[in-house]
Amino acid sequence: MIPLPIDRYLPDVVAAAKQHRAMVLVAPPGAGKTTRVPPAILAAGLMDREHPNLVMLQPRRVAARASAARIADEQGWTLGGRVGYQVRFEKRIGPDTRLKVFTEGILTRQLLDDPFLEGVGCVILDEFHERSIHTDLCAALLREVKQTVRDDLILIVMSATLEAEPVSRFLGGCPIVRTEGRTFPVEVKHTGYSQAYAWERAADAVMDVVASAKAEPTEPGDILVFLPGVDEIRRCGERLSRFADERNLLVLPLHGSLPPDEQTLALRPSKQRKVILSTNIAETSLTIDGVRTVIDSGLARIAGYDAQRGMDKLELERISLASATQRAGRAGRTAPGVCIRLWSKSEEQAMAAFTTPEIRRVDLCGTALLLHAWGKPDLRNFGWYEPPAEDMLVSAERLLAMIGALDADVDGKITPLGQRIMALPTHPRLARLLIGAAEAGLLEQGAAVAALLAEKDIAWEERGTPRWMRETKTIGPSDLLLRLDLLEQAEKSRFAPHLRDSGIDPVAARQAAKARDDLLRIAERLDRDPRSNTPVSNAASGAAMPKWSALDHDEIIIRLALLAYPDRVCRRRASDPAAAAMVGGTGVRLAAESVVRQHEFFLALDARQDARSQTREAMVKIASGINVEWLEEFFSQSIRRERVLVYDEQRKRVVARGTTSYRDLLLKEDKDAPVDPAAAGPVLAEALRPRARELFEADEKAVAIMDRLNLLRKHMPEQAWPSIDDAGLGDILAEACAGRRSLDEIVGRTSLGAILESQLQYPFDRLLDQHAPESIEVPTGNRIALQYRKAEPPILAVRLQEVFGWFDTPRIAGGRVPVLMHLLGPNYRPVQVTDDLRSFWTTTYFQVRKDLRVRYPKHSWPEDPLTATPVARGGRRRT
Template sequence: MPLLSPLPIDAALPPLLAALEAGRFAVLVAPPGAGKTTRVPLALLDAGWRKDGRIVMLEPRRLAARAAARRMAQTLGEEVGEAVGYRVRLDNKVTKKTRIEVVTEGVFTRMLLDDPELTGIAAVLFDEFHERSLDGDLGLALALDATALREDLRLLVMSATIDGARVSKLLGDAPVIESEGRAFPVETRYIDHDPLARLEDQVTAATLEAMRKEPGSVLVFLPGQAEITRTAERLAGKVPANTDIAPLYGQLTPAEQDRAVQPAPTGRRKIVLATSIAETSLTIEGVRIVIDSGFRRVPAYEPSTGLTTLETRRVSRAAADQRRGRAGRTEPGICYRLWNEGQNAALEAFDTPEILAADLSGLALDLASWGVSDPRTLAFLDPPPAPAWNEATTLLKGLEALDGDGRITPEGQALARLPLHPRLAHMVHRAAEENDALTAAEIAVLIGERGLGGDGTDLAHRLARFRRESGRRADEAKNLARRWAALVGNRSGNSEDAGRHLARAYPDRVAQASGARGRFRLANGRAASLEETDALAAAPYLVVADLTGTAANGRIRSAAAIDRATIDELFAGQIDTQVVLSFDKGSRSLRARRLKMLGALRLNEEPLAVPATEEAASALAAGLAEIGLPVPWSREQKALRARATYLHETLGEPWPDLSDAALAADGAAWLAPYLVGRAGLGDVTAEDLSAALDEKLPWTRRSEMERLLPTHFAAPSGSNVPIDYSGENGPTLEIRVQELFGLDRHPSVAGGKVPLLLVLLSPAHRPIQTTRDLPGFWRGSWRDVAKDLKGRYPKHYWPDNPLEAQATARAKPRGT
């Protein structure tokens, strides 16, 4: 190996080499700038245990993988692809000469699944492990499991900001080697964030101020591509003529990313507008000024909807420190933070590991391919959360990738062979059955690589444009699609029916127009929208591949139209036909409709005659109860209910409460069995109600009630006068006073325990007195009352002593 300029990591190399000579596992903690990424793999080339095996180093991002490989190759005086190469999605620089492979974490997982023994590989290095990506955690867990098959396999975990002791314990108390960093001093300046100003305006102002006050190039951290584009527009024309503006984010071509990372030409300055992609593993020559917006965009999985959306969040303290360190990689620098110093304490200490907040369906399929149905059997630094794991396995079972016990099926094995999310793998695999796998594979490429075929929402239009595109990135993407199609044994496909293929990947995201133009409802119940000017906004049905925002108001980022006939064909077994009943308060009747539903989508609706079912009867009873149960009670039924209710109020159980409120309280469920075949209030009869009351108050109870609460009072005059039990004052008897002459005790019910409230009437049936003490009335106020009545009704009989008088229903007793 050629003579190398000294780096801080050099002091840690001897103990590191000794640790890997003595054992299989080690942890290296080295701060940014120490040189671990480019120096450690080269140092391991001469290790005796390596023999002729390759060294594989994992990087979280493609840009970092290419940059690390290029730097090591330059150190050796070689081209990339000789002793040092890289393997990333859409790009591969590995030859038979390659002894150090820098790969992205997802590529390594595929290497493991294809060859669990990692044949020909001597060591695996996990660089920047502090980023805690899902693929990184999975790769380490599988690699640890693979060491049971390979006792000579070395594993080294490298990181800048991580709990080395915790990782050491995961690796069986592996030795931890620490290295000093070579960070030049960085001055930190805080600028209060204005919540009312746009982020791009504040970043632009801070950048221009820094350019005026300080020499050197500038690295600006922004949440995402949109903010980068808007900031670049604001800076254009305001920066000095010798200044280049270079965006840096994941969707750029490798050449565009490399231009952003390369040092500015002599005499020129550079402003690099970057996402968190530039936080680690990169040294951008000439940068000594960092502008940190304090935000990053991260994927957030919602188990309730099965969607992963992008959210803009505050950076963690660890990430902020990583960003700050970019200014001191090659010389003393300045970091402007767009928040006040007091807010630092409110930042999370570290970023949340992706395994704790991500869609785990890909991980679950990979583990099933590995033969693991329970993730607790593997050594994860943080085990997958049970709710997200259950959601993932549910999805895979729906895709027929797992059986009921969580074991991989032949379908799952086919999906696992594709280096795609299980949804997209299912799409490509099923498209092969229709001889259109290439089309589905091209769509999968477009979903994973924004910018190919343009940035429009309509994936069908992007597909058509992509097929016409040329250039390295487009050619590599097309080759990748052809490889994926070949993996399912079908290289054919030139259709433009993107919606059909997407529906197989995202059956829960089939969407139906809902309300205003551009508004849609997804099969999973979520609402989403497009700009009204978008061509897809007028489509009756879509399949949504990507959306962001809240569950109540998502914004569709990519989708394709689909027609109703295709939905019916693809989801024939999932479309649910159901009869829906509703109560119309205006007509006081039921309405029946037959619906065809796909999840939350109402595909079709037609009116039906109300079926004569128990369900319909229950719906009618509940509807009538909701409007107060205005059913046609007969006079006798009303009296019966009042008497039973009075007994319930005075004696309690077992007498039923038959008041309006009580009968309606449970949706009139007691009435429902007697309304089968009835469609509305007009169909309900007194006979229906009578049968229902028989159930509430059987005849055995009624005979007892007749004894306790008779319906009528047998007056001394011979009349049978009805007793009213419905009033607030208890049982009441309205009777002409003459019919009670000669009665020396007060009328009562309930075996003499409850006196009737007597409403004594004149011959004209007008109340003249109310009393619960008839004998007292005779002896007391009767004389005054009789005197008044005699004046008004002189032809009637008004005795001085009513206790000795003869009761009569006539004007006078017979014979007088």
């Protein structure tokens, strides 16, 4: 074996594991911990005879296969003999296998079947820093097993970039072993900022490296390029195609969607110089012999989940510093190397130290169901390594209740249906779909649908809309049915590359077909309810499933999708046929390539939040039209019928709307149901309350009362006058709305002024009339109305002849406020404005008399107005 840095630390690792039965190992990239530590633990004989096996967990399938193969090669063992692996739908383990490399989900399911973990004496969690949801869950479950029933179990946590102390504390203060540097030095270079696409920059960097290698005296080695996703890998490969032919380069993709043999092709040595275009699948665990140069785009597509909207997210993000360190380490595994980072040093300062753990960002539906099956219904009190956010737990349990896996009425107890869902190694949604498909006798089609929804979309997109959509302008009931046709076409063509011309991704189609076959093989164990030919009911709704035999296959498939995605029901918006509202209030928009263009209600099966959308609408690429009656059949407990009273602004009245809703999504509405006046009053009041002041100020009498009160509040502050503020007016208006249904009944048939006046209680009603009267009696005996104004003295507009003999200006507010007299001529226009009547008689009156007696000779203009008889209307001239 080639000596590796970890070798001299193996005695320390073995000693710590033997003494404490738990430990944390921190070893830099390239140290060899993945392939050397497990055999060393086995060779040390630390495990009991009853539990002789060692399990090492890897976060990725390709890493699990490659790690097991590498161990077999280094130890001279046979893969599937002393060492083997098991990943989803694939297993190479024999009766003599003692060292088993699993992906993490395999062990969690094994724990459900065997909580004592019989036969396993040691579990190693490799690459713990990646903090996948399964890593966190395994760590918590294994700790519980060790603390309760298996104190002999050895737990080892390994990583290259890890904050070891928190892990040590979680495992009871176990020892930490740290090893020194990587095998060979790696020179890190930064290219600086560029606006070009990541795949363009990466391809240009590859060409620069290859061109400069001519001047290098040593073997240049292979090139490993980290790109964020499959699309960037494809585009980068296309850009390099001609250059690679000219330079005899072997350009190979490496990502999780590739078949295992194609992944292995990228890992094994080659006579040609290789350029490996990889996602972050090659970031850890894998040793790719011959790599001397790493080109790092610094980007990754990070899976996430929007708990509020119940949708997955896949966002392009800057990687963490820990990931950058891991990637750079790939260049120094077998010889000195170089890492070219396609960003600047200043950009690096803003990068996060670690990637956010999956427990804080991904869908917890499967995790929550597993813990319920484990016997932990109270997820908040489970011993998490790091607890998830409350909204993520709520979202997960809500969905599980909707699909019938949990009983919402019995403290979230797992149901028999939930146990059946748990038995299938796929997301609970898709497991529910498979169970329904088995009941309907369409298991093969159900497995195909589940695979199409679980794997990468097989519809090939090139420059936007797929070619089949551009050519046919297809309109249909479901994008799922279309993809089933595309998958069948791909299989008939043996997944040939020319399928891209027909709008089919042959690589994704091959993976979907394999996933379908794997699911079918497992799901064939599903049984029907032996009691009748009617499938078992959905525990969440209490409604029996339909008799599938009476339905055609296409309708069954769409109904099965509804069973799995009951939280993705959408109603199209009348104002925009491409937009819709989904359960929960989320806005969604159908992608241009969707064929679902005519259904009012549909399922958003592949809904992704688009960060570029200014409206925060989710883009839906795969939809299925549904009939609203199906919701009543499947989820009757989620159907709510209500009669809602609302204020119709156009009609200015309260109307009754009978509504039928699925959860919070409106299904039907009756806008002209009968209205009970007693029930309408509060609704009318609530609608009109914000406009209370506006309505009162439109009533002349109400305005006068408010002005009178304001005047008295200012000039007679010793009295506790009621304040007529907006809140008070709102309360008064609310009382007036009692038993009424419309605005017209408030302002058209009654006086708001009278209503306002009636609210004044004794003694303020009397004091208001006494100190701010509506009118004043003048010497003729007539009562003349006072005109009250905001913040001004009131006006008494009276004909001059009616106030003969009146010595002084009348006063109000306890004599503190003189009224402003508008003395009118015979034409009822002011001839004088004064608040000092006595002064007017002695000074100005004679000039007024002189001017007016000529114009109005028939009216009385006495020389002494203080002794003259007041005249109510015009008469003979008096001298």
